[in-house]
Amino acid sequence: MAEPAKSARAVGDRRASWLKGVLDLLVLAHLTEGESYGYEIAKSLVDAGFGQIKGGTLYPVLNRLEEAGLVAAEFRAAAKGPGRRYYRLTHDGRATLKEQGGLWLGFAASVNAVLGKEAE
Known part of the structure:
Protein backbone atom coordinates (compact mmCIF):
# COMPACT_ATOMS: atom_id res chain seq x y z
CA MET A 1 0.00 0.00 0.00
CA ALA A 2 2.94 2.36 0.46
CA GLU A 3 3.76 2.05 -3.25
CA PRO A 4 0.70 4.01 -4.57
CA ALA A 5 1.50 6.93 -2.24
CA LYS A 6 5.06 7.02 -3.52
CA SER A 7 3.80 6.89 -7.11
CA ALA A 8 1.32 9.73 -6.53
CA ARG A 9 4.07 11.85 -4.96
CA ALA A 10 6.36 11.25 -7.96
CA VAL A 11 3.60 12.29 -10.38
CA GLY A 12 2.98 15.44 -8.34
CA ASP A 13 6.65 16.31 -8.51
CA ARG A 14 6.62 15.87 -12.28
CA ARG A 15 3.53 18.04 -12.69
CA ALA A 16 5.31 20.86 -10.84
CA SER A 17 8.29 20.51 -13.18
CA TRP A 18 6.06 20.46 -16.24
CA LEU A 19 4.26 23.58 -15.06
CA LYS A 20 7.53 25.37 -14.37
CA GLY A 21 8.59 24.69 -17.96
CA VAL A 22 5.42 26.11 -19.50
CA LEU A 23 4.27 28.78 -17.01
CA ASP A 24 5.71 31.65 -19.07
CA LEU A 25 3.63 30.54 -22.06
CA LEU A 26 0.50 30.13 -19.93
CA VAL A 27 0.87 33.66 -18.57
CA LEU A 28 1.42 35.09 -22.06
CA ALA A 29 -1.60 33.14 -23.35
CA HIS A 30 -3.77 34.50 -20.53
CA LEU A 31 -2.78 38.06 -21.47
CA THR A 32 -4.04 37.61 -25.05
CA GLU A 33 -7.50 38.15 -23.52
CA GLY A 34 -6.47 41.62 -22.32
CA GLU A 35 -4.62 43.20 -19.44
CA SER A 36 -4.69 41.47 -16.09
CA TYR A 37 -3.10 41.50 -12.64
CA GLY A 38 -1.33 38.75 -10.73
CA TYR A 39 -4.20 37.41 -8.64
CA GLU A 40 -6.48 37.28 -11.69
CA ILE A 41 -3.83 35.38 -13.67
CA ALA A 42 -3.33 32.91 -10.83
CA LYS A 43 -7.09 32.39 -10.55
CA SER A 44 -7.39 31.67 -14.27
CA LEU A 45 -4.67 29.01 -13.96
CA VAL A 46 -6.54 27.39 -11.07
CA ASP A 47 -9.75 27.47 -13.12
CA ALA A 48 -7.87 25.83 -16.03
CA GLY A 49 -6.85 22.93 -13.78
CA PHE A 50 -3.22 23.80 -13.03
CA GLY A 51 -3.71 24.09 -9.28
CA GLN A 52 -2.76 26.92 -6.99
CA ILE A 53 0.15 29.01 -8.26
CA LYS A 54 1.78 30.87 -5.39
CA GLY A 55 2.86 34.47 -5.68
CA GLY A 56 6.47 33.43 -5.06
CA THR A 57 6.23 31.47 -8.31
CA LEU A 58 4.05 33.76 -10.42
CA TYR A 59 5.52 37.20 -9.70
CA PRO A 60 9.11 36.27 -10.64
CA VAL A 61 7.70 34.98 -13.96
CA LEU A 62 5.85 38.27 -14.53
CA ASN A 63 9.01 40.25 -13.65
CA ARG A 64 11.12 38.13 -16.01
CA LEU A 65 8.58 38.59 -18.82
CA GLU A 66 8.56 42.34 -18.21
CA GLU A 67 12.36 42.56 -18.21
CA ALA A 68 12.40 40.64 -21.51
CA GLY A 69 9.94 43.14 -23.02
CA LEU A 70 7.24 40.50 -23.50
CA VAL A 71 4.78 42.21 -21.15
CA ALA A 72 4.36 45.81 -20.07
CA ALA A 73 3.28 46.65 -16.53
CA GLU A 74 1.50 49.61 -15.01
CA PHE A 75 0.73 50.23 -11.35
CA ARG A 76 -2.71 51.63 -10.64
CA ALA A 77 -3.92 52.96 -7.33
CA ALA A 78 -7.28 51.63 -6.18
CA ALA A 79 -10.13 53.58 -4.59
CA LYS A 80 -10.36 50.86 -1.95
CA GLY A 81 -7.56 48.58 -0.84
CA PRO A 82 -4.08 48.32 -2.25
CA GLY A 83 -3.19 49.27 -5.79
CA ARG A 84 -2.51 46.65 -8.43
CA ARG A 85 0.11 46.11 -11.07
CA TYR A 86 -1.59 45.42 -14.39
CA TYR A 87 0.19 43.50 -17.13
CA ARG A 88 -0.45 43.54 -20.85
CA LEU A 89 1.08 41.64 -23.72
CA THR A 90 3.50 43.52 -25.98
Whole structure:
Protein backbone atom coordinates (compact mmCIF):
# COMPACT_ATOMS: atom_id res chain seq x y z
CA MET A 1 0.00 0.00 0.00
CA ALA A 2 2.94 2.36 0.46
CA GLU A 3 3.76 2.05 -3.25
CA PRO A 4 0.70 4.01 -4.57
CA ALA A 5 1.50 6.93 -2.24
CA LYS A 6 5.06 7.02 -3.52
CA SER A 7 3.80 6.89 -7.11
CA ALA A 8 1.32 9.73 -6.53
CA ARG A 9 4.07 11.85 -4.96
CA ALA A 10 6.36 11.25 -7.96
CA VAL A 11 3.60 12.29 -10.38
CA GLY A 12 2.98 15.44 -8.34
CA ASP A 13 6.65 16.31 -8.51
CA ARG A 14 6.62 15.87 -12.28
CA ARG A 15 3.53 18.04 -12.69
CA ALA A 16 5.31 20.86 -10.84
CA SER A 17 8.29 20.51 -13.18
CA TRP A 18 6.06 20.46 -16.24
CA LEU A 19 4.26 23.58 -15.06
CA LYS A 20 7.53 25.37 -14.37
CA GLY A 21 8.59 24.69 -17.96
CA VAL A 22 5.42 26.11 -19.50
CA LEU A 23 4.27 28.78 -17.01
CA ASP A 24 5.71 31.65 -19.07
CA LEU A 25 3.63 30.54 -22.06
CA LEU A 26 0.50 30.13 -19.93
CA VAL A 27 0.87 33.66 -18.57
CA LEU A 28 1.42 35.09 -22.06
CA ALA A 29 -1.60 33.14 -23.35
CA HIS A 30 -3.77 34.50 -20.53
CA LEU A 31 -2.78 38.06 -21.47
CA THR A 32 -4.04 37.61 -25.05
CA GLU A 33 -7.50 38.15 -23.52
CA GLY A 34 -6.47 41.62 -22.32
CA GLU A 35 -4.62 43.20 -19.44
CA SER A 36 -4.69 41.47 -16.09
CA TYR A 37 -3.10 41.50 -12.64
CA GLY A 38 -1.33 38.75 -10.73
CA TYR A 39 -4.20 37.41 -8.64
CA GLU A 40 -6.48 37.28 -11.69
CA ILE A 41 -3.83 35.38 -13.67
CA ALA A 42 -3.33 32.91 -10.83
CA LYS A 43 -7.09 32.39 -10.55
CA SER A 44 -7.39 31.67 -14.27
CA LEU A 45 -4.67 29.01 -13.96
CA VAL A 46 -6.54 27.39 -11.07
CA ASP A 47 -9.75 27.47 -13.12
CA ALA A 48 -7.87 25.83 -16.03
CA GLY A 49 -6.85 22.93 -13.78
CA PHE A 50 -3.22 23.80 -13.03
CA GLY A 51 -3.71 24.09 -9.28
CA GLN A 52 -2.76 26.92 -6.99
CA ILE A 53 0.15 29.01 -8.26
CA LYS A 54 1.78 30.87 -5.39
CA GLY A 55 2.86 34.47 -5.68
CA GLY A 56 6.47 33.43 -5.06
CA THR A 57 6.23 31.47 -8.31
CA LEU A 58 4.05 33.76 -10.42
CA TYR A 59 5.52 37.20 -9.70
CA PRO A 60 9.11 36.27 -10.64
CA VAL A 61 7.70 34.98 -13.96
CA LEU A 62 5.85 38.27 -14.53
CA ASN A 63 9.01 40.25 -13.65
CA ARG A 64 11.12 38.13 -16.01
CA LEU A 65 8.58 38.59 -18.82
CA GLU A 66 8.56 42.34 -18.21
CA GLU A 67 12.36 42.56 -18.21
CA ALA A 68 12.40 40.64 -21.51
CA GLY A 69 9.94 43.14 -23.02
CA LEU A 70 7.24 40.50 -23.50
CA VAL A 71 4.78 42.21 -21.15
CA ALA A 72 4.36 45.81 -20.07
CA ALA A 73 3.28 46.65 -16.53
CA GLU A 74 1.50 49.61 -15.01
CA PHE A 75 0.73 50.23 -11.35
CA ARG A 76 -2.71 51.63 -10.64
CA ALA A 77 -3.92 52.96 -7.33
CA ALA A 78 -7.28 51.63 -6.18
CA ALA A 79 -10.13 53.58 -4.59
CA LYS A 80 -10.36 50.86 -1.95
CA GLY A 81 -7.56 48.58 -0.84
CA PRO A 82 -4.08 48.32 -2.25
CA GLY A 83 -3.19 49.27 -5.79
CA ARG A 84 -2.51 46.65 -8.43
CA ARG A 85 0.11 46.11 -11.07
CA TYR A 86 -1.59 45.42 -14.39
CA TYR A 87 0.19 43.50 -17.13
CA ARG A 88 -0.45 43.54 -20.85
CA LEU A 89 1.08 41.64 -23.72
CA THR A 90 3.50 43.52 -25.98
CA HIS A 91 4.05 42.96 -29.69
CA ASP A 92 7.20 40.95 -28.85
CA GLY A 93 5.17 38.97 -26.31
CA ARG A 94 2.62 38.03 -28.97
CA ALA A 95 5.38 36.99 -31.38
CA THR A 96 7.11 34.93 -28.68
CA LEU A 97 3.85 33.26 -27.71
CA LYS A 98 3.17 32.34 -31.33
CA GLU A 99 6.66 30.93 -31.85
CA GLN A 100 7.18 29.21 -28.50
CA GLY A 101 3.55 28.10 -28.28
CA GLY A 102 3.95 26.35 -31.63
CA LEU A 103 7.11 24.65 -30.41
CA TRP A 104 5.33 23.54 -27.23
CA LEU A 105 2.39 22.13 -29.21
CA GLY A 106 4.79 20.17 -31.42
CA PHE A 107 6.60 18.84 -28.37
CA ALA A 108 3.32 17.89 -26.68
CA ALA A 109 2.17 16.10 -29.85
CA SER A 110 5.41 14.08 -29.86
CA VAL A 111 4.93 13.14 -26.20
CA ASN A 112 1.31 12.19 -26.87
CA ALA A 113 2.34 10.03 -29.84
CA VAL A 114 4.87 8.12 -27.73
CA LEU A 115 2.50 7.76 -24.78
CA GLY A 116 -0.25 6.63 -27.14
CA LYS A 117 1.99 3.87 -28.47
CA GLU A 118 2.77 2.75 -24.94
CA ALA A 119 -0.94 2.49 -24.12
CA GLU A 120 -1.62 0.14 -27.06
